[in-house]
Amino acid sequence: MRPAALRAEGWGWQHAGRREWAVRGLDLRIEPGERILLLGPSGAGKSTLLKAFAGVLGDDEGDGAGRLLVDDQDAGAARGRVGLVLQAPDANIVLERVGDDVAFGCENLGVPATEIPGRVARATAAVGLLVPQDRSTAALSGGQQQRLAVAGVLAMGAGAVLLDEPTANLDPRGVPEVRDAVLAATAGATLVVVEHRVDVWRDHVDRIVVLEPGGGVLAQGPPDRVLREQGSALAAAGVWIPGFVPRAARSPRPGGAPLLAAEALAVGRDGAAVARGIDATARAGGALAVLGPNGVGKSTFALTAAGLLPRVAGRLEALPALADGLRADPIRWRSRELLPRIGCVFQQPEHQFVAPTVRQELAVGPRALRLGEQAVSDRTTEMLETLRLGALADANPFTLSGGEQRRLSVATALATAPKVLVVDEPTFGQDALTWAGLVDLFGRLLDEASSVLAVTHDERFADALGADRLVLA
Incomplete structure (x- = not known):
């Protein structure tokens, strides 16, 4: 696996029918093999940026500005180099059986047929998806669908792996399990993770990048420095920062009838x-x-x-x-x-x-x-x-x-x-x-x-x- 370089040059995106830009004037460089935690309030354009790097934003979905590059070529022409897990788990599913779905990306990349079963078995085991490979994908829970989506991308062996809220639907025990599986399976690859809960990934990434709604980069740098210098401001903007707990509005009380x-x-x-x-x-x-x-x-x-x-x-x-x-x-x-x-x-x-x-x-x-x-x-x-x-x-x-x-x-x-x-x-x-x-x-x-x-x-x-x-x- 050769890690991919990702670069944004004055990039922006305005969804069709929207007055405001989701992202605008973004300048960002992610080095080959770098691990990034991408943060920002809801609506800051994090998912939009991942989709654009993966080449899956269609021209009929909105208007773009600037350039997005994968290994110095347009992101839309480099789809085999980037693997993406979408935020909605079921949006990643394309086939009826678990094993076939995990194998789908490998088949499209032309991986030799003799290699695919081993990749599928290793990927599903790594993320803890312990179901038969002929299990219907429609019968999976939301958390199992999320594991399935991550397994499909890991099996591809892409040069850049982009994960949008990969642990959000998992039970507490499954969160570190899937995170560790991702880290092990993407060793050497470029990794970009969108996750609201910073504490899950902060010790496992090289850099935090924070997006500003409708703008570009609000803050970036090594995790400890960003959290130390910008923690209060980021928490005020809605980013989940360790040590900053939102005030609960209601005291416990017994129910009635x-x-x-x-x-x-x-x-x-x-x-x-x-x-x-x-x-x-x-x-x-x-x-x-x-x-x-x-x-x-x-x-x-x-x-x-x-x-x-x-x-x-x-x-x-x-x-x-x-x-x-x-x-x-x-x-x-x-x-x-x-x-x-x-x-x-x-x-x-x-x-x-x-x-x-x-x-x-x-x-x-x-x-x-x-x-x-x-x-x-x-x-x-x-x-x-x-x-x-x-x-x-x-x-x-x-x-x-x-x-x-x-x-x-x-x-x-x-x-x-x-x-x-x-x-x-x-x-x-x-x-x-x-x-x-x-x-x-x-x-x-x-x-x-x-x-x-x-x-x-x-x-x-x-x-x-x-x-x-x-x-x-």
Whole structure:
């Protein structure tokens, strides 16, 4: 493997339909074999820069300026030299079986067929993806999909490996496991990692580079020096800096009346259970954090609790304070009945977007409830302000950064004022300021006697909400 050099010369990118530039006037040189931690607040253009270096930003997606070079040639002409793991795990998947998907990049690079099985086996073992190679990629959890994506890039042996939030969907045990696998498998290659949590990578990179929203480089240098000299300013801008902990907005308090109860519940798909024996209650004014390793059925439980998947066995009951005259089983409710009772935020936010602009997306739920146009407008404006999305009101949801998409997906669920909010990894990809804002927002929901059921690996988030714990294993 020959390490690749990466260079930006006055580079910028403006997404189609957007007034503001995601990145502008960026000058940056990454030497062959250098390891970089790329930081910045949500929306600073980190993911955009990685996609551009990998040559996957299309001309119809926006307008560019300046030059991006890989080994002194245009980045778009050097795709075989760069491997990219996208922020959304399922966006990396192209084939139906695990082994085939990991092999896909190798095959496109013309790796001899006799070498590919060994590469696939080593890569999947390195990242801890311990499933049969004929396992359906659609059956993987979000965390397993993330391991799959990293394995595919590692198997390629690219000269530069670009990773966008590679550990964000992993359980705490899996974070150092995958990080160490990446470091071992990319020894000698150029490595650029986007990760909000600095402490995971700070001791394993040569340099930190911080991007300024809509601009170029805000700060760069050896990790210890940047954190020592710029730590306070970076924390104030929303970068997760060790030792700077956002203030939690809510003190723990007990929940009130039960709204949704599970007893001996088994959840799964197509009648096959992935988790059994679940006993849990969501209460008015209370939060429930659903924890556990990747692949144990947390997201499946969340979708079942939200009335979107039928239970396999056991009991899931909406209590009178939630059902309000409807049948007790949420799966039997119509969508208009579900909206003001249970809201749901999917693990992959882009899976729930249906409108061409952020403002129109926020209006979908209120309009489905047949609210008047003034009420729809008021609710939409409130959500834009609350989730700091006002500047993006006319943007296409699919052009937003991962963190911005997550904020939008939460806002769309809140727009119908549900009594129970089911959220899957709500703090994934969020900078520290947005994290604190989400804690404050969910805290206000709890104060208003709503309930929050959150699938999360973020123990700090669960602590901040004073949440009860449900641990699946």
